[in-house]
Structures are given as structure tokens and as C-alpha cells.
Amino acid sequence: MTSMTVDNSLALPEGYWTRTRKAGLIMVLLGLIAAVYLTAIVPNEPARFFLGETTAASGASFSINGKVGTLIFGLLTIACGALLILTNKRFGLYVGLGLAFFVVAALIWQIAETGGQVPLSSLSKITMEKSLPLIFGAIAGVLCERSGVVNVAIEGQLLTGAFFAALFGTMVGSQWFGLVAAAIGGALISLILAWLAIRFLVDQVVIGVVLNALALGLTGFFYEQVMREDTKSFNSPGLLPVWTVPGLSEIPIIGPALFKGTILTYAALLLVVAATVALFRTRWGLRTRAVGEHPAAADTVGIKVLGLRYVNVMIAGLVAGFGGAYFSMVTASSFTKNITGGLGFIALAAMIFGRWHPVGAFLAAIFFGFSSALSSLLQAIQSPIPSDFLAMLPYVATIFAVAGLVGRSRAPAADGKPYVKG
Amino acid sequence: MSDEQHPIPEPSPDKGPAHAEAGRPYLTTEKPGKHRGDPTLWDNFKKEFYADNTFTVTLFAIVLALIFGGILMIIGDADTRAQWGYFFYQPLKTLEASWDLVSKAYTDMFKGAVVNPDTVNRWYWDMTTWQQVFRPISETLTNAAPLILTGLAVAIPFRAGLFNIGGQGQAIMGAIGGGTVGILLKLPAPIVILLAILAGALLGGLWGLLVGVLKAKTGAHEVIVTIMLNYIALYFLFWYIRQAAIDDPNRSELISKPVPDSSIFPKLIDPALRVNLGILLALLVAAGVAWLLKRGTFGFELRAVGYNPNAAGTAGIKVGWTLALTMGLAGALAGLGGTTMVLGTAGNLTGEVVGQIGFNGILVALLGRVKPWGVVGAGLLFGALQAGGAAMQTFSGISNELVTAIQAMIVIFVAAPLLVKAVFRLRKSPSAAASAALAKG
Numbered sequence: 001m002t003s004m005t006v007d008n009s010l011a012l013p014e015g016y017w018t019r020t021r022k023a024g025l026i027m028v029l030l031g032l033i034a035a036v037y038l039t040a041i042v043p044n045e046p047a048r049f050f051l052g053e054t055t056a057a058s059g060a061s062f063s064i065n066g067k068v069g070t071l072i073f074g075l076l077t078i079a080c081g082a083l084l085i086l087t088n089k090r091f092g093l094y095v096g097l098g099l100a101f102f103v104v105a106a107l108i109w110q111i112a113e114t115g116g117q118v119p120l121s122s123l124s125k126i127t128m129e130k131s132l133p134l135i136f137g138a139i140a141g142v143l144c145e146r147s148g149v150v151n152v153a154i155e156g157q158l159l160t161g162a163f164f165a166a167l168f169g170t171m172v173g174s175q176w177f178g179l180v181a182a183a184i185g186g187a188l189i190s191l192i193l194a195w196l197a198i199r200f201l202v203d204q205v206v207i208g209v210v211l212n213a214l215a216l217g218l219t220g221f222f223y224e225q226v227m228r229e230d231t232k233s234f235n236s237p238g239l240l241p242v243w244t245v246p247g248l249s250e251i252p253i254i255g256p257a258l259f260k261g262t263i264l265t266y267a268a269l270l271l272v273v274a275a276t277v278a279l280f281r282t283r284w285g286l287r288t289r290a291v292g293e294h295p296a297a298a299d300t301v302g303i304k305v306l307g308l309r310y311v312n313v314m315i316a317g318l319v320a321g322f323g324g325a326y327f328s329m330v331t332a333s334s335f336t337k338n339i340t341g342g343l344g345f346i347a348l349a350a351m352i353f354g355r356w357h358p359v360g361a362f363l364a365a366i367f368f369g370f371s372s373a374l375s376s377l378l379q380a381i382q383s384p385i386p387s388d389f390l391a392m393l394p395y396v397a398t399i400f401a402v403a404g405l406v407g408r409s410r411a412p413a414a415d416g417k418p419y420v421k422g
Numbered sequence: 423m424s425d426e427q428h429p430i431p432e433p434s435p436d437k438g439p440a441h442a443e444a445g446r447p448y449l450t451t452e453k454p455g456k457h458r459g460d461p462t463l464w465d466n467f468k469k470e471f472y473a474d475n476t477f478t479v480t481l482f483a484i485v486l487a488l489i490f491g492g493i494l495m496i497i498g499d500a501d502t503r504a505q506w507g508y509f510f511y512q513p514l515k516t517l518e519a520s521w522d523l524v525s526k527a528y529t530d531m532f533k534g535a536v537v538n539p540d541t542v543n544r545w546y547w548d549m550t551t552w553q554q555v556f557r558p559i560s561e562t563l564t565n566a567a568p569l570i571l572t573g574l575a576v577a578i579p580f581r582a583g584l585f586n587i588g589g590q591g592q593a594i595m596g597a598i599g600g601g602t603v604g605i606l607l608k609l610p611a612p613i614v615i616l617l618a619i620l621a622g623a624l625l626g627g628l629w630g631l632l633v634g635v636l637k638a639k640t641g642a643h644e645v646i647v648t649i650m651l652n653y654i655a656l657y658f659l660f661w662y663i664r665q666a667a668i669d670d671p672n673r674s675e676l677i678s679k680p681v682p683d684s685s686i687f688p689k690l691i692d693p694a695l696r697v698n699l700g701i702l703l704a705l706l707v708a709a710g711v712a713w714l715l716k717r718g719t720f721g722f723e724l725r726a727v728g729y730n731p732n733a734a735g736t737a738g739i740k741v742g743w744t745l746a747l748t749m750g751l752a753g754a755l756a757g758l759g760g761t762t763m764v765l766g767t768a769g770n771l772t773g774e775v776v777g778q779i780g781f782n783g784i785l786v787a788l789l790g791r792v793k794p795w796g797v798v799g800a801g802l803l804f805g806a807l808q809a810g811g812a813a814m815q816t817f818s819g820i821s822n823e824l825v826t827a828i829q830a831m832i833v834i835f836v837a838a839p840l841l842v843k844a845v846f847r848l849r850k851s852p853s854a855a856a857s858a859a860l861a862k863g
Contacts, residue, residue, distance in 0.1 A: 196841070349646070
């Protein structure tokens with residue numbers, strides 16, 4: 001991906017207002033909004049949080065007075081901003097903390113105002129669930145793009161995975177076979193992507209966009225033509241069983257999210273660790289990164305550039321396709337037309353927001369999942385904040401990220417450039 | 423460079439053609455023009471017909487996609503699929519059943535997109551109105567209009583080296599602009615329609631301009647920004663429709679008040695046929711864009727930036743400004759596409775008011791080789807496929823989604839000309855048409 005800086009009017013000549021300090025300024029402003037404005041308008045009522053998954057009166061809970069809460073968390077946000085301005089260091093940590101404090105302040109305001117009840121464990125569980133396809137999609141993107149092939153086709157890979165999981169899972173009568181088929185489905189889209197991009201040198205973004213359309217058309221056609229006609233024999237894979245880790249799942253707030261889920265939950269967590277280790281601690285990872293940054297140099301030392309790219313694109317397809325099973329076997333027990341509904345593009349955003357790093361992509365996916373969970377929570381407690389604007393949050397955040405306003409994301413140097421030997 | 427500025431070098435005695443004595447060492451003295459040995463138009467046609475030029479590749483891409491579409495139909499049809507189980511017992515019957523299925527489906531598609539001979543026959547015997555005869559063409563043109571506009575919105579930035587995936591979002595903003603003016607303003611028809619068109623173009627244009635400015639100022643990659651803006655526009659639309667001034671109080675679903683008749687685009691031929699001002703608008707815009715790219719100063723700058731931004735910058739073209747303006751123009755065109763959807767066909771704002779025109783516009787632009795008249799042709803083809811797809815779904819019972827798949831396959835084959843060349847063993851084109859324009863990295 002090329003970047004072109006024509007005019008950077010944001011850089012002041014004094015050099016004091018670095019990007020970090022400017023972000024600190026924004027944090028201070030946000031904190032002021034919370035500490036002054038929100039504290040002024042919030043009713044003098046307690047905001048009650050439940051630790052468990054339900055809002056049963058007997059469950060463990062704690063409550064905080066609305067005015068006190070917004071003031072405290074507003075001040076904490078200001079503190080984060082001030083630290084950023086004063087130290088000019090630790091950008092990610094303080095921005096993350098500051099935003100988190102601000103969100104908590106806003107949440108306290110809304111809960112105190114509507115008198116809604118918030119089960120925290122359930123909130124974290126929904127966050128994890130909504131993040132799952134994003135994690136798989138974003139990691140697939142990282143694996144593909146780190147080797148220098150742009151993967152806009154994540155949406156198509158997820159969709160095909162969901163379709164294959166439902167179709168073959170039902171036809172063979174085994175959910176586990178469905179999972180395998182899902183991975184293969186994603187890899188099929190990858191195969192076309194790799195073949196056209198690497199062998200025929202077609203523009204990778206172009207082919208990715210067109211492959212999404214192809215996946216949408218093919219799965220939609222077979223859904224309407226085959227699956228809907230005979231749901232029983234083609235489209236009823238059923239829900240995947242939920243596995244509970246005894247003991248660990250009892251941990252308040254994070255327990256149900258991490259240790260009470262389908263195989264996909266555990267696979268996603270494992271995948272993040274595996275991808276990180278593989279990319280940064282193995283020979284394959286070093287070679288992948290070399291091919292993505294400077295293919296000519298990698299070729300010179302004897303790495304097979306095209307072969308490695310084929311392998312990586314295929315692995316990405318396997319991962320995304322496997323994650324696609326989420327749609328037809330975890331949230332729903334069957335496939336429907338366009339079931340992914342554009343989540344593949346949020347996964348793409350998560351990859352960019354996470355700066356092409358597996359852990360970053362994971363955190364970004366969690367953040368996007370959280371904003372989605374928050375949006376449905378606010379709807380549930382009938383908050384006056386329009387949920388549509390909250391739903392925009394991941395996309396706006398990504399634009400800020402690529403525009404370099406909140407820490408520039410940089411793609412691998414050879415991302416999207418076909419490699420021709422010679 | 424003329425000869426006056428560069429003195430003719432002394433002819434070298436040991437090399438150079440025989441007529442070098444004339445003082446023009448490497449040019450013949452013969453006049454240019456037609457000669458007996460020159461190939462005629464017919465000769466050229468024969469040579470080019472089975473070569474890898476743009477036209478042949480596109481044609482074969484369509485043929486290949488339709489063949490694959492036929493295979494999909496056979497797999498998708500339960501009876502035919504069952505019949506293939508007996509292929510080795512009844513090979514002829516199997517092939518016959520498959521052929522019947524596919525040929526009927528494509529015939530229905532043709533009848534729904536171009537002309538239905540049965541209707542013509544019935545009209546001849548006064549059993550139906552003449553409007554019925556033109557209905558398929560009308561449907562094709564109605565579908566094509568927004569596709570041409572969004573296709574141009576992708577094609578123009580492509581020439582400047584930008585890939586605009588944001589046609590969808592820009593069309594949504596255009597639909598909001600055009601729809602709002604159409605619903606709220608109570609003015610005579612021509613004025614309100616003109617204002618609505620301007621509002622749609624303006625809002626779409628601003629949405630596009632935002633991308634261009636971000637690209638120019640910060641280097642943010644336009645592909646990512648446009649994808650994100652598509653979703654922001656969509657959620658904004660969801661929110662916007664629910665606002666009191668726009669929301670239809672009588673209906674519970676996400677739908678706006680209907681656009682009053684005075685704001686609806688006038689029908690072109692007959693009130694019974696859907697074809698409206700939109701297609702005229704699209705053709706006018708395409709002509710304007712063709713002129714701009716070929717003759718306009720801005721078009722020249724745009725192409726120069728597309729070929730080589732550094733060289734363009736050195737030559738004094740404001741690269742950032744050109745990029746921003748290009749995206750603004752593209753957004754305005756996509757916005758017009760959105761306006762055409764609301765005021766031309768839909769009649770109110772809904773969550774799905776612009777359908778998939780933004781995404782299909784990408785396919786249209788790529789099939790049209792990012793040239794204005796190519797986009798018009800591709801838009802007409804896709805309009806016909808969609809009109810025909812609807813007829814196929816009704817009469818053959820084959821899902822309309824097949825059209826999406828066929829469209830995508832056509833573009834894949836067009837985008838990979840080497841693939842089509844290999845499949846059909848096309849000759850190398852004598853005119854060496856740059857059919858690999860899309861295959862650049």
C-alpha cells in the first residue's frame with residue numbers, strides 16, 4: 001500500500017506538540033467533558049453493576065453514585081491525558097486507559113440516568129462472542145498481508161466458510177466435518193486469490209473485491225436454490241456444543257467470556273498465541289516477514305517468494321474459513337444469505353487498527369466487539385444515545401488510525417505489490 | 423519535435439539506408455497514406471477476430487461466465503442433479519434435461535432483458551399494449567442508469583491511480599441528499615428535481631472529497647477509508663430515516679415518508695414504463711466525463727497524476743488537490759446514482775434504498791475498462807443481466823442470485839485476460855491492445 005504525504009500541516013514548527021501530546025490534549029478534553037458536563041447532568045442516583053451473567057437481585061453486585069462515578073472517571077481520564085502531555089511517552093497505554101475510563105464514565109452516566117441493570121459477565125461474554133469472527137478474520141489478514149498479499153477477500157472467506165460448514169456439516173452429519181469443510185471453503189477463495197494475484201499478477205485489491213462479490217453470489221444462489229428447498233438435508237448443522245472449563249469459568253467478569261464457549265473460542269485464543277509465536281519466533285515467520293517487506297532481498301538469499309506467498313494465502317484462507325463456521329454454527333444453527341453482513345470488512349479494519357500484528361489485531365477485534373456489545377446494551381437499557389452512532393465507532397476509529405491521527409498504521413512495505421523475478 | 427529545432431545530422435557514409443542522400447536519414451520520402459499492400463479493414467477484422475484484443479477478451483469472458491452459470495444452474499436444480507446420478511444409464515436424457523433447464527433459463531433472461539417474441543406476437547394480434555413490448559428494454563435501462571453513474575464514480579479515480587470502493591457510501595449520502603430535498607421541498611416539479619439532483623451530487627461529493635482530502639493530507643489509503651465510510655454512511659442512513667421530519671409515522675419499519683409525485687423523476691416514454699430521467703442523466707454525465715478525461719484540463723491533470731504522481735508534481739500539477747477533487751467528483755457521480763434510486767425507482771428512503779449499486783459499480787467500471795463509454799456498455803450489460811435475472815427467477819424458478827455470481831465471474835475473467843487467453847488459445851493481438859491494463863500491479 002502506497003502512502004503519500006503531500007502536506008503535513010499538523011506538524012507545528014516548535015516541535016512541542018508531538019502526536020502523543022496532541023492525543024493527550026484530546027484525552028484532557030474528553031476527561032473535562034466527563035468530569036464537568038456529565039457530572040452536572042447525571043441524576044444523583046446509584047448506577048448498579050452486576051458481576052454475574054444475570055441481573056437477579058441475589059447476584060453479587062456493586063453500585064456507585066452517578067455524580068461521584070462520572071467525576072472520578074472523568075478525573076482519571078484527565079490524569080491520563082496530563083501524563084501523556086507531560087511525559088510524551090507510553091502512547092498506547094495511556095490512550096487506551098484514558099479511553100477506557102471515559103467509556104466507564106459515559107456508561108455510569110447512562111445507567112444512572114435510565115436505571116438500567118448491567119450484568120458485567122454477560123457484557124464481557126457478548127464482547128468475546130462478537131469479537132470471534134473478527135479475530136479469525138483479522139489474523140487471516142495478518143498472515144496474508146505479512147507476506148505481501150493484500151487480503152480484501154476476508155469477507156468472502158468468512159462467508160464461504162459459513163456456507164461450507166452448514167452444507168457439508170449437514171450432508172455428512174458431523175459438525176466436526178463441517179468445521180473442516182469450513183476451513184477448506186475459505187481456502188478455496190484463497191486459492192483463487194493467490195492464483196490470480198501471484199500467477200496472473202491481477203491487482204490484489206481488485207481481485208479481492210470481486211471475490212467477495214463471487215462468494216456472495218455463489219453462496220446466495222445455492223442457499224436459495226438448494227438449502228432453502230430442503231433445509232433438513234442441507235442446512236441444519238446445529239449449534240456447536242459449549243465446553244466449560246471447570247473452576248476457571250467461575251471467575252467473575254472474564255470467566256464466562258474466556259472459559260465457557262465453543263471450540264471456536266478456544267481456537268481463537270490459541271490462534272493468537274500461535275500466530276504471534278510463528279511470525280516472530282520461527283524460521284517461517286522470519287521468511288514471511290522478509291517476503292512481505294522486501295521480496296527481492298528475500299529472493300536473493302534463496303527464499304522462494306512466490307511459493308511462500310501461496311502457502312501464506314492458503315493458511316489465511318483456512319483460518320478465515322474456520323472462523324466463518326461461527327456464523328452458521330455458533331450464533332445461528334443454519335446458514336442464510338449474506339450471513340456475514342460485512343463483518344469481514346470490520347475484520348480488515350481490525351487488522352489495520354492492530355497494525356498488522358496478531359496481538360494488535362486481537363485487541364482491536366476485542367475493542368470492536370466491545371463497541372458492538374455496548375451498542376446492544378445501550379439499546380437494551382433504552383439509552384437515548386443512538387445505537388447507530390455507537391455502531392459507527394469501529395469504522396471511525398479505523399479512519400483515525402490510518403490517517404495517522406491516533407498513531408499511524410503502516411502496512412508491510414511490499415504489501416499488494418506482485419513480485420516478478422528478474 | 424520539429425526538424426527546425428534539431429539540425430539533421432550528417433549522414434554517415436558507412437551506415438544508413440540508401441536514400442540517406444536526401445538529407446533525411448531515417449525517413450522514407452514516400453507520402454503516408456493508403457497503399458496497395460496495406461491490409462484492408464476486412465483483413466484487420468480477420469486478424470483481430472480471434473486475437474487477444476479488448477473486445478474479444480470481453481466477449482469470451484462473458485461466454486465463459488455464462489457457461490459456468492449454466493453449470494451452477496444444473497448443480498442447483500434438484501431434479502437435474504438427480505438425473506446426473508443416472509448419467510451412465512441415460513446419458514442422452516441427462517444431457518437433454520440439462521440443456522432444457524439451462525436454455526430455458528437463459529431464454530427467459532433474454533426475454534426479460536431485451537425483447538419477448540411472444541409479447542410482440544400478441545401485440546400484433548392486438549392482445550396486449552405496445553408498452554408491454556418495450557417493458558424488457560425499459561427495465562434494462564432503468565437498472566443500468568444508477569450502475570453507469572456508480573461505475574463512472576469508480577472509473578474516474580481509477581484513472582488517477584485511486585481505487586474508490588466507496589461508491590456505496592457515496593450513493594447512500596446522495597440518496598439522503600436527493601431524498602431529503604425530494605420529500606421536504608414543496609416546489610414545482612422541474613425546480614425541485616433539479617435541486618434534488620444538486621443536493622444528491624453535493625452530499626455524495628462531500629463524502630468523496632473527505633476521502634480525497636484524507637489521502638492528500640495524511641496519506642491514508644483510500645481503499646480502507648472508503649470501506650469504512652461505506653459503513654458509516656449506512657449507519658447514518660439508519661439513524662437519519664428515524665428522524666421525525668423524514669420518518670413515515672404510519673409505518674413501523676425503517677422507511678421514510680413517500681416522495682411526492684412532483685419530485686419523482688419523470689418517465690421518459692410512457693407512464694406505464696419505469697424508464698425515467700435517470701438513464702438520460704447517466705448518459706449525459708458519461709458524455710461529460712468522456713469529454714473531461716479526453717479534452718479537459720482537469721482530466722489531463724488527473725491522468726497525469728495517475729500515470730506518475732511524482733512526475734506530475736514536478737510538472738507543476740498540484741497532486742494533492744487533484745486527488746481530492748477527483749474523489750469529490752467521483753463521490754458526486756455516485757451521489758447522483760443514489761438520487762436516481764430514490765427519485766427514479768424506490769420512491770422513499772429505506773435501509774436498502776441504494777441496493778448494491780456501489781459494489782456493482784466497481785464491477786461495471788472494471789468490465790468497462792475504466793473508460794467512460796466502456797462503463798456505459800458494461801452498465802447496460804449489467805442492467806440487462808439484472809432485468810433478465812428477475813424474469814428468470816419468475817419464469818424458470820432459478821434464484822436471481824445467479825446474476826451476482828455471473829457478474830463477478832465476468833469481471834474475474836476480464837481482470838485476468840491472460841486466463842481467458844489461455845482457455846481459448848487466443849492469438850496475440852496485432853494491435854497489441856493494452857488489454858492487460860487491469861493486470862498492473
